[in-house]
Amino acid sequence: MTTIVEHPTFVTHLECGLTGKRYEADQIHNLSEAGRPLLVRYDLDGIREAVSKDDLARRPGGLWKYREFLPVRKTENVVSLGEVETPLVRLPSLERRLGAAEILVKDEGRLPTGSFKARGLALAVSKARELGITRVAMPTNGNAGAALAAYASRAGIRSTIFCPADTPEVNVSEIELQGATVYRVNGLIDDCGKIVGEGKAKAGWFDVSTLKEPYRIEGKKTMGLELAEQLGWEVPDVIFYPTGGGTGLIGMWKAFAELQAIGWITGKLPRMVAVQASGCAPIIKAWKDGLEHAPRWENAHTVAAGIRVPQAVGDFLIVRAVRESGGFGITVDDDAITAALHRTAREDGLLLCPEGAATIAAYEASLEQGLVAPTERAVLYNCASGLKYPLPHVSRSLDRHAPIDHAAL
Numbered sequence: 001m002t003t004i005v006e007h008p009t010f011v012t013h014l015e016c017g018l019t020g021k022r023y024e025a026d027q028i029h030n031l032s033e034a035g036r037p038l039l040v041r042y043d044l045d046g047i048r049e050a051v052s053k054d055d056l057a058r059r060p061g062g063l064w065k066y067r068e069f070l071p072v073r074k075t076e077n078v079v080s081l082g083e084v085e086t087p088l089v090r091l092p093s094l095e096r097r098l099g100a101a102e103i104l105v106k107d108e109g110r111l112p113t114g115s116f117k118a119r120g121l122a123l124a125v126s127k128a129r130e131l132g133i134t135r136v137a138m139p140t141n142g143n144a145g146a147a148l149a150a151y152a153s154r155a156g157i158r159s160t161i162f163c164p165a166d167t168p169e170v171n172v173s174e175i176e177l178q179g180a181t182v183y184r185v186n187g188l189i190d191d192c193g194k195i196v197g198e199g200k201a202k203a204g205w206f207d208v209s210t211l212k213e214p215y216r217i218e219g220k221k222t223m224g225l226e227l228a229e230q231l232g233w234e235v236p237d238v239i240f241y242p243t244g245g246g247t248g249l250i251g252m253w254k255a256f257a258e259l260q261a262i263g264w265i266t267g268k269l270p271r272m273v274a275v276q277a278s279g280c281a282p283i284i285k286a287w288k289d290g291l292e293h294a295p296r297w298e299n300a301h302t303v304a305a306g307i308r309v310p311q312a313v314g315d316f317l318i319v320r321a322v323r324e325s326g327g328f329g330i331t332v333d334d335d336a337i338t339a340a341l342h343r344t345a346r347e348d349g350l351l352l353c354p355e356g357a358a359t360i361a362a363y364e365a366s367l368e369q370g371l372v373a374p375t376e377r378a379v380l381y382n383c384a385s386g387l388k389y390p391l392p393h394v395s396r397s398l399d400r401h402a403p404i405d406h407a408a409l
């Protein structure tokens with residue numbers, strides 16, 4: 001059982017990610033006046049004095065152990081479904097085949113609702129409860145909607161969710177089963193986002209879209225805090241992240257900055273690698289073109305539904321994190337994603353989601369192109385359980401009444 005006890009909190013204010021303008025903490029906020037994401041700022045000296053690495057080591061695993069680094073003030077507002085510490089799973093077959101020293105998959109599929117979206121939505125919904133919000137709405141490619149539905153229902157908050165019509169069936173069904181009102185929309189995630197934006201005032205929804213409220217990123221930040229703690233308060237050389245709206249990449253980069261500021265990690269930070277599909281790669285294009293903002297990607301398509309995001313409001317934060325870290329952007333095509341998914345399942349016994357498989361394909365391509373060295377410790381993010389996606393049909397069958405040639409099986 002997860003026991004969540006009261007801890008002091010250290011939020012000082014919020015800050016526009018683009019202009020740096022300050023906003024008051026503990027008020028209801030969406031985007032800044034500049035139309036950009038708000039970032040939560042903390043009294044980091046206060047955190048350093050209040051908690052130690054040893055304190056954290058004694059607490060049960062899971063994202064709520066990092067309470068001092070999180071914005072929820074009161075434990076009574078915490079909405080939890082049993083968030084676990086997700087494992088780092090090595091891929092020995094892949095390491096052998098590529099001659100690589102250490103490839104670790106952070107398998108986020110073990111979280112409630114089967115994806116890392118649980119981290120962001122656990123925080124966003126808890127903070128929404130703290131701020132007295134009773135109705136929320138969100139566009140989704142599937143996993144975020146599932147997490148929002150589950151946490152909102154648990155908190156007694158009504159949720160309305162819009163997803164592209166071709167969102168994986170499991171996602172649409174789980175969203176509805178977990179108590180949300182869900183609509184399929186004949187468009188992409190940004191088209192769904194427009195419906196939320198336009199309906200907000202009329203329907204009284206609070207908009208929980210990626211980076212349009214300040215707290216999902218704080219939940220995703222725990223991927224970075226947890227990773228550093230798991231590695232003995234060290235960071236890997238390089239991180240491969242399947243990038244859609246980019247909350248996870250931005251969140252981890254924020255986590256490392258905060259840990260560095262309090263002196264818990266020292267030395268070089270990891271190179272952050274944004275991975276996108278070649279059928280939808282606005283961020284990689286912006287990075288290559290030397291831009292901060294990424295124009296909308298037209299005719300977006302990929303088997304990796306979670307990273308089919310034609311335009312991201314936090315584009316500049318993703319590009320900045322990649323640049324500041326000395327990382328890079330890379331695209332992979334759908335065939336490479338599917339091949340990596342099948343091979344990792346068959347050879348290393350780990351069933352990835354397509355977005356996770358994209359990071360494997362990207363790692364292999366990066367190694368081949370000399371962008372990473374085989375001696376480097378690499379962490380790849382598998383953001384959801386492979387079981388949430390359509391799986392290949394198996395046609396082999398046996399008639400138990402007919403003679404069976406066992407030796408031929």
Ligand SMILES: Cc1ncc(COP(=O)(O)O)c(C=O)c1O
Nearest residue numbers: 143244245246247248306355383
């Ligand atoms: C499985 C999976 N991977 C990656 C992503 C992209 O995550 P982010 O918005 O943090 O870039 C998503 C988002 O829907 C997802 O569902």
